[in-house]
Amino acid sequence: MYIHIGDDIVVPIRDIVAIFDFKINNSPIVEDFLNGHAETIISTAGGSPRSFVVTEKNVYLSPLSSRTLKKRASCIPHL
Template sequence: MYIHLGDDFVVSTREIVAIFDYKAKTSPIVEEFLNKQKQQIVSSNSTPKSIVVTLQSIYFSPLASGTLKKRAQSKPEIDS
């Protein structure tokens, strides 16, 4: 299944490692992690509300972390 992260970002749920609130960026541990992974960051044109870490990249998403969590946990509807 795929999840839309906002703007033009769509990733496979299998690739997602973590989803957390953008405010966590102020944590020294998160700040250090993001500084070491600068080349992997894909930023949105909108104001970021969450950070999505995947196996390949780190996305700054304009959607709230709770919204992304719900999208990742929802099962797709299949029309018969």
């Protein structure tokens, strides 16, 4: 199954490692993580991102809130 995370980007749910609220970006640990993965960051947020989705290969900046993404993921029946 897939989840729409913004723009025209859909990500397989099985690839998602974590979904974070972008407000925690003030944390030095998160800042180091994002700086360390700068080459794999894909922005789907036209303006300012509200969350970021970590997958096995990429980090996506999303205009949708982490709460909205969680709701979308929980609506999908699990096998």
